[in-house]
Amino acid sequence: MIDGTERPIQRPKEQQKQKNHYSGKKKRHTRKHLIMTDENKRVLVLSLITRG
Numbered sequence: 001m002i003d004g005t006e007r008p009i010q011r012p013k014e015q016q017k018q019k020n021h022y023s024g025k026k027k028r029h030t031r032k033h034l035i036m037t038d039e040n041k042r043v044l045v046l047s048l049i050t051r052g
Helices: 015-021
Strands: 002-008 028-037 043-046
Touching: 015 028
Parallel strands: none
Antiparallel strands: 002 028, 028 043
């Protein structure tokens, strides 16, 4: 199974980084990752930070 998740981070000081990391859905600053798991819910792959 492949899924996306958002992990909270501390608010960046730079204005541009704040804009890049703000999640309107979660109403906080986050980093976005893609996760691949097996049928036993073990994490097989945790991607690098994605933008989007």
